[in-house]
Amino acid sequence: MTSFVSIFFHVADLIMCRRQPGIAIGRMCDKCDGKCPICDSYVRPMTLVRICDDCSFGSYAGRCIVCGSHGISNAYYCTECVTLERDRDGCPKIVNLGASRTDAHYERQKLG
Ligand SMILES: [Zn+2]
Ligand SMILES: [Zn+2]
Ligand SMILES: [Zn+2]
16 A cells, blocks of 8 residues: 555645646756656657746746756657647646745735
8 A cells, every 4th residue: 555655645746837838848857858747658758848938937947847957858748648638738847835835925924
């Protein structure tokens, strides 16, 4: 059961941005290079990943869309995800839970 629990938490942690993609191309770091951002598959990369303006702006520019490390190559959706049209669901950049908690904190400060 240990492996089931770890998979559950892995998925729960990954929240994608899903905003309308712009012209910016998603990037991958040396660790995530070649991985499909939707299904984590390393086989048959097919379509270049586009990310939204917010995710390609400022400090996010050139960052790995999966883990936020320094990006070294372009990100691709795998053949299967393109066939299932998962590549049309919007910006696939991972928005981690830590960042959204920080935003909520700032919101409270503004209100208080
Ligand atoms: Zn895929
Ligand atoms: Zn985005
Ligand atoms: Zn990475």
